[in-house]
Amino acid sequence: MPEGHTIHRLAADYRERFGGRPVRVSSPQGKFADSAALLDGAVLAHTEAHGKHLFLGFPGEEWVHIHLGLFGKVNFGGPVAAAADPVLPPPTDTVRLRLAAADAYVDLRGPTTCALITDAEKRAIHDRLGPDPLRADDDPAEAWRRISKSRTTIAALLMDQKIVAGVGNVYRAEVLFRHGIDPYRAGRDLSPGEWTAIWDDLAALMREGVRLNRIDTVRPEHTPEAMGRPPRVDDHGGEVYVYRRAHLPCHICGTEIRTADLAARNLFWCPSCQQR
DNA sequence: GTAGGATGCTAAC
DNA sequence: TTAGCCTCCTACG
Numbered sequence: 001m002p003e004g005h006t007i008h009r010l011a012a013d014y015r016e017r018f019g020g021r022p023v024r025v026s027s028p029q030g031k032f033a034d035s036a037a038l039l040d041g042a043v044l045a046h047t048e049a050h051g052k053h054l055f056l057g058f059p060g061e062e063w064v065h066i067h068l069g070l071f072g073k074v075n076f077g078g079p080v081a082a083a084a085d086p087v088l089p090p091p092t093d094t095v096r097l098r099l100a101a102a103d104a105y106v107d108l109r110g111p112t113t114c115a116l117i118t119d120a121e122k123r124a125i126h127d128r129l130g131p132d133p134l135r136a137d138d139d140p141a142e143a144w145r146r147i148s149k150s151r152t153t154i155a156a157l158l159m160d161q162k163i164v165a166g167v168g169n170v171y172r173a174e175v176l177f178r179h180g181i182d183p184y185r186a187g188r189d190l191s192p193g194e195w196t197a198i199w200d201d202l203a204a205l206m207r208e209g210v211r212l213n214r215i216d217t218v219r220p221e222h223t224p225e226a227m228g229r230p231p232r233v234d235d236h237g238g239e240v241y242v243y244r245r246a247h248l249p250c251h252i253c254g255t256e257i258r259t260a261d262l263a264a265r266n267l268f269w270c271p272s273c274q275q276r
Numbered sequence: 277g278t279a280g281g282a283t284g285c286t287a288a289c
Numbered sequence: 290t291t292a293g294c295c296t297c298c299t300a301c302g
Contacts, residue, residue, distance in 0.1 A: 003283050052284075070284045071296045094296065110296040112285065161285085168283045215283080243283085264290085265284085 002068040004051050004166020005209030008134045010074055011049040012210070014056060017076060017104050018044045024100040028091040029109075035116035036097065039064070044099065051132050051165025053125060056099075061119035064097070069112030076106045132165040133203040134210065140199035147187035147195060154190060155183035156263050158198075167202060170243045171209075173268045174217035175202055177241045182274050183267055214238040222251055242268040 022043050027036040039058055046057030056064040068074070079086030088105050091098050097108040108114060117125075130146075131138035143164050147157050157163050158172045167175075175198055176183050181190070209215050215238040223239070224231045241251055246259035246268060255272035 006283080068284080069295065070282060071294090072284090073296075096295090110294095112295065159284095170283050172283095266282095 002052060002070075002072060003168030003171055003206075003209070003215070004049070004132060004134055005206045005215070006213070007049040007052050007054050007068070007166070008206075009210045009213055010054055011047040013076060014044070014054075014099070014106065015047040017106065018099055018101060019047060020044070021101055024098075026091070026098045026100070028093055028095045028098065032097050032114050032116075035064070038116070049132075050126055050135065051129050051161050052168070053129070053165075055122060063117050063119065063122050065113055065115050065117045065122065065125065066097075066108065066111055067113035069110070072111035073109050074106060075109070076104070078104050129161055129165040130163045133199060134166060134206050138165075140196065143199070144192065144195050147190065148192070150187035152187055153184050153262070154181060154187050155267055157187045159263065159265065164202075166206065169265050170215050170238075170240065171202060171205065171217075173243045174215070174240055175205065177270060177274060178217065178219075180274055180276075182276060183262070183269050185276070212238075215240065215243075217241060218251070227251070242270055244268065 020043065022041055024041065025036045025039040027033040039062070042058045044056060045059055046055070048055045048057065052067060054066040054068075056066070058064070066072075077089065080089050086103065088100055091105075091107055094109050095107045096111055096114050099106050131140060131142045146163050147154070150157060155172060155176065158167050158175070159169070173183075178201060179194065179198055181194065181198075205215075205217055218239045218241060220226060222241075242257050244266075245257045248257055249255065250257055250270040250273060253270065253272045255270055258269055258271050260267050
């Protein structure tokens with residue numbers, strides 16, 4: 001689940017359900033227990049996302065820094081139904097962080113990072129992240145400065161959070177397909193216009209991802225209905241062109257989708273639609 | 277029941 | 290470049 005759109009969505013969901021209210025803070029799994037005790041009863045004052053990093057702000061410029069990594073999951077819930085005196089279900093023992101109010105809770109499991117940090121430490125995290133297509137004030141030129149000088153492949157550059165924040169393996173594969181760009185092209189071989197188009201498309205796709213809480217990248221004219229084909233089911237919940245479709249025919253040209261290892265991640269692309 | 281993978285990242289070699 | 294971390298789910302016996 002967790003690419004940047006998930007994290008921005010979580011920032012909004014945490015704010016909507018707990019923002020401005022005092023929250024009970026606990027760490028049933030234990031690894032965040034000391035910090036949870038310090039925060040217990042404090043008001044959740046801010047929530048913010050930058051790329052795949054989530055920040056929960058408490059009074060005194062203290063922040064809970066959360067990074068889901070590959071496995072992290074967040075689960076919102078309410079009281080057990082049909083109880084005369086509504087009670088929240090007890091957390092299971094893998095819950096790293098639970099925030100709870102009288103009528104709602106949110107559980108965090110399996111994150112790479114869940115730590116209490118200072119405002120200065122938070123600033124340092126922002127400083128090492130590139131611009132995020134989902135942050136309105138972020139500047140794509142900052143990313144272009146590095147991409148346009150780099151011999152590294154655009155596929156690797158898009159996954160580098162120092163260069164662009166929030167893009168993961170799905171958006172990487174899909175945006176390159178949508179622009180017909182060979183993933184192995186060097187960053188410096190892209191034109192400024194190509195970069196602008198990629199950035200604008202990422203911003204639009206990821207905004208849609210926040211809204212729907214899933215990744216859909218297939219243009220209306222390429223949906224199965226539009227192309228007169230049987231409906232398809234992508235097993236990660238969204239509709240995509242190439243991600244995890246290795247050896248299946250390309251939706252547009254029928255060529256077999258290829259896959260390869262790139263920087264320890266699976267890359268997917270259509271060798272026919274994505275040339276130059 | 278078990279193995280293997282997954283939308284991520286970092287430290288160590 | 291590799292191992293390691295964190296958890297859950299599916300596929301396969």
